[in-house]
Amino acid sequence: MVELKTETELAVMREAGRVVATALATVREHAAPGVSLLELDTLAAxxxxxxxxxxxFLNYRPHFAPTPFPGVICASVNDVIVHGIPDGYRLRAGDLVSIDCGxxxxxxxxxxxxxxxxGPPSAADATLIEDTAAALAAGVAAARPxxxxxxxxxxVGEIGRAAGYGIPQGFGGHGVGRRMHExxxxxxxxxxxxxLPLRPGLVIAIEPMFLAGGRDRFVTDPDGWALRTADGSRAAHAEHTVAITDDGPVLLTVV
Incomplete structure (x- = not known):
């Protein structure tokens, strides 16, 4: 069932979004060579x-997961698309990192x-990240009553396909509200x-995931959570929680 949010509920979601935005900014500020994914998870917490x-995220267990999620962020590095579990891996210069937080x-x-x-991105990584962000912006712009x-x-898909990226099937955005996935x-x-018609009060997470190798195929790690590109190519992920209002789309996950 799709639930439309009231102005009061949207105001509360805006506060939750500010917390998420602050946590992501803090993690990004501290992400550096030698810092572990667990240390970033502790900062976000x-x-x-x-x-x-x-x-x-902590202890969240959707239908596909064999165990509850053990962190407060998903930390996906290089060929991991989404749902990377934060662990003792220490970041290295040149790593491409995607951080998801709720x-x-x-x-x-x-x-x-x-x-x-x-550190500074390669030309290919810079383009991948920029295109993923552009797809998110395009999706947000289309979220109009x-x-x-x-x-x-x-x-979203038009930008990804035009650039030659793979798009993992079966994973994408979702409604957000009283539950993280609605x-x-x-x-x-x-x-x-x-x-679905887009009506004021609808809140959705728009989250493009693009695979640099151009293939849609992915594999799931033995932990049952992390999705990894099947060809070992890099991936990028971007997401905002967006409210559809009479005045157009409003980003809720900004400071």
Missing amino acids: QVIRDAGATSS ACVDGFHGDAAVSFTI GGRLGDVSHA DPSVPNEGRPGRG
């Missing part, structure tokens, strides 16, 4: 705790992700003019 919020305030969630490199969900999916599903490809 402190930001969430200091804000009086709770983690949306926080809950007064029963409502925010969810966002960002990709960046440790009177449109259709397919408009959002088409805007209806509707927001695929990263679709047909414009089709799908």
Whole structure:
């Protein structure tokens, strides 16, 4: 069931989104050669705790997962697309890192992700990250009242396919609210003019995931969580929680 949020509920989600944005900014600021993914997870946990919020990710167990998620961030490095478990791996210069984070305030969630490199990016990594961010921006711009969900999916997928990237099938955006994952599903490809009508009060996470090798195939790590490109190529992921309003799309996961 798709639930439309009230102005009061959107205000609470805006607070949850600020916590997420602050946690992501803190992690990115401290991500450097020699820093472990566990250390970044601890930093994000402190930001969430200091804000009086709770983690949306810690102990979360969706239907596909064999175990509850053990961290407050997903930390996906190089060929890991999404859902990387933060562990003792220490970052190295040139790594491409995607950090996904969720926080809950007064029963409502925010969810966002960002990709960046440790130190200056290669030309290929810079283009991959920029294109993924551009696809997110295009999806957000299409999230307007009177449109259709397919408009959002088409805007994301058009950029990815035009650039020759792979797009992992079965994974994409989703509704956000009292649960981190709600209806509707927001695929990263679709047909414009089709799908759910976009109405004020609908809140969705738009999250393009692009695979540099151009193939859609991925494999799941033995931990049952991390998705990895099947060809070993790099991946990037970007995400915002977006409210559809009478005045157009509003980003909730910004400071």
